[in-house]
Amino acid sequence: MSVVTLTVNGQDVAVPAGASLLEATRAAEANVPTLCHLEGLTPVSACRLCLVEVEGSSKLLPACSTAAAEGMVVHTHTPRLREYRRMTVELIFAEGNHVCAVCVANTHCELQDMAVTVGMDHSRFPYQYPQRLVDATHPQFTLDHNRCILCTRCVRVCDEIEGAHVWDIGSRGGQCHIVAGLDEPWGQVQACTSCGKCVDVCPTGALFRNSDTTAEKQPNTTLPALLRTAREQRRWHNQ
């Protein structure tokens, strides 16, 4: 197995060739925050929280979708990156309707956790209060667009793991939203197998089981990695 060596925050690390910068930062225990990334799913660099500085590059690079390369010098927690990460989380809060106190995901929400991680004590950006809908047409699950941060984990898990490809992103810019099927009510999409994987991996309260009320949602984000290892390596988690 060929290996690349690079420097993360002054520490030398070696990772297998083809590994991402995110894996390299984890090898250096650098704790780069992520929201859209999930083990077992293809990285998309949607949330921008894993941006890092690489010497010689004038741009910040998303660690999840950048390949680690020989000799890279990476910085993960410069003052600029910390400020951008906090700003990013504030903007995510401001652009949706995130009201932790009355959310199904309260106490189990990755966005709520991320606010703590980046030190957000308030938003410097005024909340936008966008007009968004709730799709409660599925017999078991609900999609609340108010809580959606467009991480696309649901899109990816349904396409890559379940193979049903129920979800996509519709529209553009500030109008972007998750669509079911051909932009139909979720309950009418025949491709949906009601497996619940999208609900399990959703980092916020956007997708939840109908039986869940405030602070009752219990996500299961280890599922995609487990299933992918089982299928591709014939290896189950407990073996």
Add this chain to the structure above:
Amino acid sequence: MIPTPPAAKLRLATVWLAGCSGCHMSFLDLDEFLFDLAEKVDVVFSPVGTDVKIYPENVDIALVEGAVANVDNLELALQLRQRTALVISFGDCAVTANVPGLRNLLDGGHDSARAVLERGYLELADATGQLPFAPGIVPELLPKVLPLHEVIPVDLYLPGCPPSAERIREAITPLLAGERPVQEGSAMLRFG
């Protein structure tokens, strides 16, 4: 902005704007710490501590619960800022507008006051529904519910719905010694 450690007692206010009073209930959950607090501060204005109606001058620290939702909230917020050294946004409603701010979703956010009143007093009423109108008695709603820091400068944020008694104590204790609390980590910062 942090008051220096005083020879005399610090003058503490707690204020209740558009919130459910849950933050104040959490404040009362400080239990025996309230005795320690009473030795170090004079509570000069508080819905749970005094019967004073006019916000006094020369307040050192104010814990302000609730969003700014009506003209009374706005007037009191502006007044307390002028008369207080250190203003703390106390709880999620003050910090984010939280649940009171949900009415901002009505009417595209242009005039959610009118929309929420019509919904509550006309659309959901029986045949005798009417909008409340009592100038000078019932404060008029603002078109939009705002977090405190969009109305006045805020010195410290204490999120939580409500902030736990421990979080309140951890924030207040350093202030009594003239120091700024370290607002980091899940114990001090978590919303909800």
